[in-house]
Amino acid sequence: MTRTLVVVGHGMVGHRLVQALRDRDSSGVWRVVVLGEEPRAAYDRVALSSYADSWDATRLALDGGHNDDLVELRLGDPVTAIDRTARTVTTASGRRQSYDALVLATGSRPFVPPVPGHDLPGCFTYRTIEDLDAIRAAAGAAAGDGVVVGGGLLGLEAANLLRRLGLRTRVVELAPRLMPLQVDEGGGAVLRRLVERLDLSVHCGVSTRAVESAVDGLRVVLSDGTELAAGLVVFSAGVRPRDELARACGLAVGERGGVLVDLACRTSDERVYAVGEVAAVEGRCYGLVGPGYAMAEVVADRLLGGSATFPGADTATKLKLLGVDVASFGDAHAVTEGALEVVHNDPVSGCYKKLVVSDNPRDAGTLLGGVLVGDASSYATLRTLVGRTLPTDPGSLIAPAGATGATGSGVGVDALPADAQVCSCNAVTKSRIQEAIVVDGCADVPAIKACTRAGTACGSCVPMLRQLLSSCGVEQSTALCEHFPQSRAELFEIVRATGVRTFGELVARHGRGRGCDICKPVVASVLASLGTGHVLQGDQVSLQDTNDRFLANMQRNGTYSVVPRIPGGEITPDRLLVIAEVARDFGLYTKITGGQRIDLFGATVDQLPAIWRRLVDAGFESGHAYGKALRTVKSCVGSTWCRYGVQDSVGLAIELELRYRGLRSPHKVKAAVSGCARECAEARNKDFGIIATEEGWNLYVGGNGGFRPRHADLLVSDVDKETLVRLVDRFLMFYVRTADRLQRTSTWIEAMEGGLDHLRDVVVEDSLGIAADLEAAMAEHVANYADEWRGVLEDPEKLARFTSFVNAPGVPDPSISFRAERGQRVPVLLPVPGVPGAGEVAEVKR
Amino acid sequence: MTTAVDEQVWVPVCDYAALEPESGVAALLPGGTQVALFRTGDGAVHALSNLDPFSGAMVLARGIVGDRDGVPVVASPMHKQAFDLRTGQCLDDDRVRVTTHAARVVDGWVEVAVT
Ligand code: SRM
Ligand SMILES: Cc1cc2nc3c(=O)[nH]c(=O)nc-3n(C[C@H](O)[C@H](O)[C@H](O)COP(=O)(O)OP(=O)(O)OC[C@H]3O[C@@H](n4cnc5c(N)ncnc54)[C@H](O)[C@@H]3O)c2cc1C
Ligand code: SF4
Ligand code: FES
Numbered sequence: 001m002t003r004t005l006v007v008v009g010h011g012m013v014g015h016r017l018v019q020a021l022r023d024r025d026s027s028g029v030w031r032v033v034v035l036g037e038e039p040r041a042a043y044d045r046v047a048l049s050s051y052a053d054s055w056d057a058t059r060l061a062l063d064g065g066h067n068d069d070l071v072e073l074r075l076g077d078p079v080t081a082i083d084r085t086a087r088t089v090t091t092a093s094g095r096r097q098s099y100d101a102l103v104l105a106t107g108s109r110p111f112v113p114p115v116p117g118h119d120l121p122g123c124f125t126y127r128t129i130e131d132l133d134a135i136r137a138a139a140g141a142a143a144g145d146g147v148v149v150g151g152g153l154l155g156l157e158a159a160n161l162l163r164r165l166g167l168r169t170r171v172v173e174l175a176p177r178l179m180p181l182q183v184d185e186g187g188g189a190v191l192r193r194l195v196e197r198l199d200l201s202v203h204c205g206v207s208t209r210a211v212e213s214a215v216d217g218l219r220v221v222l223s224d225g226t227e228l229a230a231g232l233v234v235f236s237a238g239v240r241p242r243d244e245l246a247r248a249c250g251l252a253v254g255e256r257g258g259v260l261v262d263l264a265c266r267t268s269d270e271r272v273y274a275v276g277e278v279a280a281v282e283g284r285c286y287g288l289v290g291p292g293y294a295m296a297e298v299v300a301d302r303l304l305g306g307s308a309t310f311p312g313a314d315t316a317t318k319l320k321l322l323g324v325d326v327a328s329f330g331d332a333h334a335v336t337e338g339a340l341e342v343v344h345n346d347p348v349s350g351c352y353k354k355l356v357v358s359d360n361p362r363d364a365g366t367l368l369g370g371v372l373v374g375d376a377s378s379y380a381t382l383r384t385l386v387g388r389t390l391p392t393d394p395g396s397l398i399a400p401a402g403a404t405g406a407t408g409s410g411v412g413v414d415a416l417p418a419d420a421q422v423c424s425c426n427a428v429t430k431s432r433i434q435e436a437i438v439v440d441g442c443a444d445v446p447a448i449k450a451c452t453r454a455g456t457a458c459g460s461c462v463p464m465l466r467q468l469l470s471s472c473g474v475e476q477s478t479a480l481c482e483h484f485p486q487s488r489a490e491l492f493e494i495v496r497a498t499g500v501r502t503f504g505e506l507v508a509r510h511g512r513g514r515g516c517d518i519c520k521p522v523v524a525s526v527l528a529s530l531g532t533g534h535v536l537q538g539d540q541v542s543l544q545d546t547n548d549r550f551l552a553n554m555q556r557n558g559t560y561s562v563v564p565r566i567p568g569g570e571i572t573p574d575r576l577l578v579i580a581e582v583a584r585d586f587g588l589y590t591k592i593t594g595g596q597r598i599d600l601f602g603a604t605v606d607q608l609p610a611i612w613r614r615l616v617d618a619g620f621e622s623g624h625a626y627g628k629a630l631r632t633v634k635s636c637v638g639s640t641w642c643r644y645g646v647q648d649s650v651g652l653a654i655e656l657e658l659r660y661r662g663l664r665s666p667h668k669v670k671a672a673v674s675g676c677a678r679e680c681a682e683a684r685n686k687d688f689g690i691i692a693t694e695e696g697w698n699l700y701v702g703g704n705g706g707f708r709p710r711h712a713d714l715l716v717s718d719v720d721k722e723t724l725v726r727l728v729d730r731f732l733m734f735y736v737r738t739a740d741r742l743q744r745t746s747t748w749i750e751a752m753e754g755g756l757d758h759l760r761d762v763v764v765e766d767s768l769g770i771a772a773d774l775e776a777a778m779a780e781h782v783a784n785y786a787d788e789w790r791g792v793l794e795d796p797e798k799l800a801r802f803t804s805f806v807n808a809p810g811v812p813d814p815s816i817s818f819r820a821e822r823g824q825r826v827p828v829l830l831p832v833p834g835v836p837g838a839g840e841v842a843e844v845k846r
Numbered sequence: 847m848t849t850a851v852d853e854q855v856w857v858p859v860c861d862y863a864a865l866e867p868e869s870g871v872a873a874l875l876p877g878g879t880q881v882a883l884f885r886t887g888d889g890a891v892h893a894l895s896n897l898d899p900f901s902g903a904m905v906l907a908r909g910i911v912g913d914r915d916g917v918p919v920v921a922s923p924m925h926k927q928a929f930d931l932r933t934g935q936c937l938d939d940d941r942v943r944v945t946t947h948a949a950r951v952v953d954g955w956v957e958v959a960v961t
Contacts, residue, residue, distance in 0.1 A: 482915065504887070514868070514887055516912035517921035517928075542869040546908045546923035554923055558903035806860045806871040806883070814878055815904045830902035 005303065006089055006099035007034045008079045008245065013276030013292035014105035015042035015062050018071055020300035025070075030303060032071045033097055035089065037078035037106075038128060046289055046458055049157045051132050052164055053713055053756060060129070082249040084269055103299060104246060104259055104267075104274040108239035108287065113149070117211030122218045122232045126158040127239075138232045139165035145229050146170070147220045149208050150236035151178040153319055158234045159200055160757070166698075166717035170201045170228055172220070174237075177204055182317055182328035186345055187373040190352040194324045194374060197350075198765065203228075241278045241285055254280030263309040264302055265295045273299045281310050288315060289457050290425040297427075314424040316383045318376055318460045325376035327460075330369025330386040331356050339368055342394040350374045353398035355382070357390065365390055370398075380464040381413065384420040384430075391415045413467040422464050425457030433465065437472045444469070444476070480741065481518040484511040488666060489738045492526050496737075501532055502539050521545045522741050525628055528664035529736045531784050534791045535664075536798050547626035550802070551788050552608055557816055557827035560608060561601045562588070563625035564615050565661065568635040568653035568673075569596030578618040586611055589824045595632040595670070597623060602825055604812055609802050612789040621787035624662065628742075630669045633657035634682065638675030638692070645675035647692030652721065653681075656690075659725070660732060662785045666739040666748075669732065670704070684712045687735075687745040688728055693717065697724045701731060702749040702756070710746045713756050716764055726775060730763045733774035854948065854959040859883065862951050865891065870907035870920060872896050873958070881947055881958055882907035884931055886918050892931040893947035893958045898922045899936075906944070 005021070007014050018032055036042075043060040051060055077091045088098045110125035112118050124135050139146070139162065146162035148155050151173025162169040171178070177188025178195065192202050207223040211233055220228040241258040252260040252268040258280030265273050265281065276292035277285060286292065291313035301308035316329030334341050334356045344353045351374035357365035367385045372378065378397065390397065416422075418431035436442045436451045445465050449455045455462045469476055478487040484507070486494065491510075500506045503523050507515050515523075524543035528535050535548055547553050552560035564579065579598050583590045586607055588600035603611055615621075624631060633656045636642070638649030653673040663669070672683040673690045683689025689700040695718040703712030716727060739748040749759055761767035792798045803809040818825040859873045865885035873881050880896035884907075896904045901924040909920040914937055919928040927938045936942040948959035 483912075513916065514911075514913040514918070516914060516919070517910040517926055520910050520912060539867075542866060542911065545910065546905070549908065554905070554908075556901060556903065556924075558905045804872060805874040805880075806864055807873045811874060813872075813880075813904060814874075815880070830897075830904075 002031050003029060003100040004098065005030045005032045005101045005103065006097055007032060007103045007105055008089065009105035009107055009242075009276075009278075010034050010036035010038070010042045010073060010075065011105060011107045011276065012042055012045055012062070012289050013107070013296050014103070016293050017103060017105060017275055017296035017299055020297050021303060022068060022071065024300055024304055028070055030070070030101075033099075034071065034073045035077065035079050035091060035097065036073065036075045038130075039076040040129070041073060041075065043129065044457075045127070048127075048129070048132065049161060051129060052136070052161050054711055055133075055136070056711070057129050079245060082245055082272075084249050084251075084272070087271065100271070101303060102272045104272065104278055105276045105296075106242040106245065106278045108241050108277040108285075110154075110235060111238040111240050112235045113208060113237055115208050115210050117213070117218075118235065120211055120213060120218060122230070123211060124232060124234045126154055126161075126234055126236050132161065135161065135232065135234065136165060139167055141231070144168055145217075145231050146234070147172060147218075147228050147230040147232075148234045148236055149220070150238065151175070151202065151204065152181060152236065152238065153179060153317060155234075155236040156195070156319065158236045162232075162234065163198075163200060164714060164756075166714065167231065168199070170203060170230075171195075172206060172208055172222060172228075173202070173204045174207050175204065178202065179319075179326060179328075182332060183326065183371050183373060184333060184354065186343060187326075187328075187352045187354065187371040190345070190347055190350055190373045191324065191326060193347065194350045198324075198761075239277065239287055241280070243278055246274070246278075254283045254285065256280075256283075256285070258283075258285040263298075264307075265299050265310060266302070273302070275299055286313055286315065288313070288317070288425075290314060290427070293425060293457070294427055311427070314383070314386075314421065316379075316386075316424060318379050318458070325372065325374060325379075327372040327376035327379040327383075328370070329379070329383040330367070332369045332371050334369070336368050340365070342398065344395075344398045353378075355394045355398055357394050365394060367394070372398075377463075380422075380461055381416070383424070384416055384422060384464075388417065388420075413464055413471055422468070423452075423454035423457075423461040425461075426453040428452050428454035430468065433468050434472060437469060437474060442469075443474055480522060481516055483507060483513045483515050483519045486510065488522055488526075488741045491522065492529075492737050495523070495526050496530060501527065503543055504539060515543075517545070518741070521548070521628075524548065525664045525666070529781075531780055534786070534795075534798070535788060536792065536801075541801070550605060550608060551622060551626060551792065552603065553626045555601060555827065557829055558813065559602045559604055559816060559827065561599050561625070562603055562608070562611055562615075563593065563597060563599050563623040564620035565623035565657070566597040567657040567661075568633055568650050570635070570650055570654060575618065575620070578615070578620070582611060582614050585614075587818075587825055589826060593625075595625075596634045597632065599625070602818065602827065604804060604816060606803050606810065606812065609793060609799055613793055616787070616790050616793060621661075622789045624788075628665055628667050630657070630660040630663045630665070630671070632670060632672075633660075634670075634672035634686070636674045636680035638673075642675055644678060645692070646694055647675055647697065649673040649675035649681065649690075649692060652690065652697075656725070656728070659782055660728075662788070663732065663736070663781055665732070665736050667742050667744045669735075669745070685709060686712060688712070688731060690724065696720050699724055699727060701759070702746045704744050704746050706744075708746075712746075713749075715756075715760060727763055729778040730771050730774045731759075733777050734759075734762060734770075737774075854961060856950070856952075856957040856959055858952075858955045858957050860956050862891075862954050862956050865956065868911045870909065870911060872904070872907040875958065875960055877960075879960070880904050882920070883949065883956060883958070884911055884920060886911060886931065890918075891949045891951060891956055892918070893949040894920070894929065894931065894934050895945040895947075897944065898924050898927075899942055899944055900925055900927055 077093045079089045081090045088096050090096050146167035146169045148159045148171045151171045159169050159171050178191050210221045212219045217231045243259050246259040254260045259274035261274050261279050275295040298308045318327040338359050339356050342355045353372050355370045356368040420430045422430050442448045479485045520543040583600050589602050591599050593599045633653040635650045635653030639645030669687045671688045672681040672686045674681040674683045675692050685703045685705045689712045691698045698717045699715045700712035701715045804813040817828045870882050870884040881893045882896040884892045896906050908923045918931040921928045934944040934946040
């Protein structure tokens with residue numbers, strides 16, 4: 001007999017409950033009806049802030065449960081009443097649903113202090129995708145300033161969003177320090193300094209007295225009389241459990257709110273359970289997803305007749321915002337009796353670490369908790385040691401790297417006991433992960449995630465998953481190929497620092513063997529980025545992929561295409577005529593490209609110099625359609641002609657294309673400039689895209705089309721042209737130096753520790769102190785640019801390589817022929833010898 | 847009883863100096879056969895058919911020369927399959943091999959054998 005389970009709320013925990021039940025209920029005892037208030041299925045709320053990376057809600061989607069006959073999702077229709085006698089619930093639309101068991105998973109609502117004006121237009125909360133959409137829409141209209149009320153974990157995430165949206169942001173916190181729940185006074189002081197360095201202003205120890213309407217937005221009045229101008233205000237002053245349904249139907253609630261449940265997560269009605277943030281387990285609510293997931297597992301077990309109980313929860317938190325690490329775990333405030341605090345505080349470098357340990361004379365003490373600000377690299381390991389005897393004295397565990405000869409993290413995964421919980425969000429132990437690696441054969445982090453769920457919530461355990469992989473002997477290689485153990489970025493530094501300028505010397509000194517089609521082009525690209533002359537100079541010829549070796553793109557029949565540069569897509573009729581004549585005279589197939597220029601196809605190797613000669617004489621140069629280099633800077637027509645344009649997008653696109661032309665990079669680089677927010681140049685699907693504003697330019701980075709399209713993220717807004725160019729200089733050079741081979745800017749930023757925030761720190765705030773160096777390198781590139789086609793035409797030795805046959809210069813390749821299609825020449829392909837059945841050897845004679 | 851007869855005809859192709867180390871060039875043999883000639887870093891000369899058997903284009907001479915686990919190879923410039931320079935064997939698909947030609951250097955001239 002099938003029974004009906006009704007789940008109220010499809011948030012993270014409701015979703016997990018349904019998954020956990022369906023995983024275990026193989027005989028289909030329960031049919032599940034989920035009634036959700038939000039208009040969409042559950043999503044990763046923990047990662048809500050990352051929604052602003054792409055504004056693409058599908059990226060937050062949680063897996064599973066979409067094609068299950070036994071699960072019915074009814075969304076956008078909140079439950080308004082529960083009738084426990086009739087065992088039914090009613091929704092806002094008036095629909096009634098009966099249940100055999102009911103689970104309340106309604107989460108929390110953001111707490112908005114009831115100050116006058118808290119509900120004015122321009123005031124927001126921070127919990128749902130719709131909240132972020134609303135904030136984004138308002139930020140576009142709000143001039144200048146944003147205020148966040150609340151300086152806790154979520155408040156700082158909200159402040160970071162406002163900052164990313166280009167607002168000058170202030171944070172108001174009632175407590176005397178930021179993140180008062182997680183950090184102590186010392187940590188709070190360091191945190192504040194780090195946050196202020198990033199242009200967020202902080203007002204601690206004051207409350208918000210009122211929000212008032214002002215001429216151009218809002219005004220926030222603080223208890224000390226300060227008035228802050230604000231285009232918009234975000235309230236993030238804590239959360240309150242959404243226990244209203246439970247109260248209305250007479251279920252017991254906790255002293256401080258929340259639906260009161262026992263360790264089985266059962267309410268005062270045995271058919272009704274509560275899980276997640278709305279549940280008060282033995283009176284206590286948890287505002288984190290890990291404990292919620294644990295409750296979901298308990299209820300799934302109970303529904304199938306099990307006897308699981310809530311195991312208690314790890315309330316450790318870690319936050320990485322604006323490139324600032326903050327972590328807190330266990331008894332962070334040392335409230336345990338007799339607890340000792342061991343502190344390392346370095347306000348100059350912005351690093352604060354505290355461990356709380358029990359006073360045990362027989363050993364190094366039991367770890368009770370800790371606070372880490374500025375450098376939380378040891379968090380993953382330390383938190384799993386809570387409640388255990390420390391392997392070494394606490395002072396050395398938090399000493400800065402180098403001071404003790406040990407690393408900052410002090411203790412590796414190997415020191416952890418097998419039952420230590422490595423992923424506390426999903427309650428996965430070290431031994432379970434080792435089993436996944438050794439028994440189930442997981443060879444990388446994504447495989448471990450799929451197999452154990454570890455690492456799939458907050459992600460802070462991911463570094464430990466990597467360590468466990470390597471301690472189980474699974475290599476996580478960054479080696480370029482069999483010839484170089486280094487990554488591309490490391491090779492770049494080696495070449496830059498040592499001045500080695502030939503592949504032969506490099507592979508002899510730092511690699512092995514003779515090289516291959518992976519490392520050779522990488523080294524060629526690194527040499528070219530460092531400005532070592534023409535790409536066909538010296539031994540560089542033999543390193544180049546065929547496209548770079550012939551400065552043209554190879555086509556399927558062995559001919560090449562020729563793409564002259566047309567900066568910004570702007571071209572005079574006379575120049576168009578030149579291209580037309582060249583195409584006609586050499587019989588080249590002609591096509592307008594997706595990059596706002598013209599591609600001429602079907603040139604044989606020996607024709608290339610003659611074609612270039614004509615083009616170069618008319619003032620054209622190589623468009624690098626072949627290189628891992630700057631391709632095009634597309635433009636829209638902009639303010640010169642367009643009645644909506646606010647800036648000269650064509651002029652800027654041309655200037656940027658000429659500035660960065662020829663820059664060799666780990667992968668190709670594309671750009672675009674739009675003259676207004678209508679965005680006709682599609683700048684947001686470029687590696688760097690620029691959109692004009694009334695005040696200046698917005699710079700977006702990390703977009704691309706192609707295989708995995710991704711919109712670029714806003715790096716800075718409303719900057720003048722000089723600042724813009726300086727930031728693009730730094731951005732590109734940083735990319736050239738540190739990205740992996742064939743890594744577009746999008747994946748480079750995604751893979752970067754700290755992501756876009758870190759990138760912004762480095763490029764905009766110069767947190768690594770390398771900006772001047774990056775700018776100088778770019779200035780050198782700009783000064784030394786020379787057209788590669790001309791370089792070949794002017795050098796007989798290079799020119800001599802452009803023949804089809806070494807023993808018959810001038811004889812065209814007889815295997816190449818064409819036919820006509822739609823009035824132009826297209827290749828006739830040679831038959832491909834079929835790949836024969838296994839075991840035979842195909843001797844290909846021709 | 848038959849005697850093995852050396853039926854090889856050696857065709858002089860080009861000056862050895864025209865070959866750059868770790869690179870290839872194409873040459874046209876009598877009868878229209880195309881060979882890809884490679885000079886490796888150790889000075890050895892190898893000759894393979896210039897035909898990339900996967901794409902049907904005459905392009906192998908324009909591939910990157912290197913080694914895989916010590917085996918001297920050229921990677922097709924079209925789709926990167928590697929071929930053993932000594933035997934023509936494709937290392938990415940054991941069913942595929944391209945024709946090889948014997949090659950030698952005589953008095954500074956590269957000669958290729960045609961059979
Ligand atoms: C000619 C052109 C198509 C056309 O007829 O319009 C073209 C042709 C090629 N594209 Fe493209 N792409 C062309 C615009 C684009 C665009 C549109 C754009 O640039 O605005 C895109 C999407 C935007 C992007 O790159 O983010 C595009 C995404 C790709 C990709 C996928 C990149 C990715 O990150 O996933 C490849 C493959 C690669 O580079 O690894 C590719 C690779 C190629 C190659 C080089 C493939 C190859 O190795 O032979 C093609 C040869 C070009 C040639 O022989 O001249 N092409 N390609 C366009 C040349 C633009 C130009 O003027 O330089
Ligand atoms: C920005 C942000 C960052 C966070 N970062 C972290 C972090 O790093 N680590 C961490 O552990 N936790 C973090 N959290 C907290 C975490 O998201 C929550 O603990 C978790 O989402 C709780 O899950 P839940 O299912 O109980 O509640 P929710 O995810 O809030 O889901 C409750 C759902 O119930 C719906 N609902 C409410 N009432 C009704 C009704 N009457 N009828 C129908 N549906 C209803 C709501 O609309 C909502 O969709 C963060 C939260 C936010 C907002
Ligand atoms: S982006 Fe703006 S300026 Fe450019 S063409 Fe479109 S509407 Fe005109
Ligand atoms: S600890 Fe949060 S995902 Fe593992």
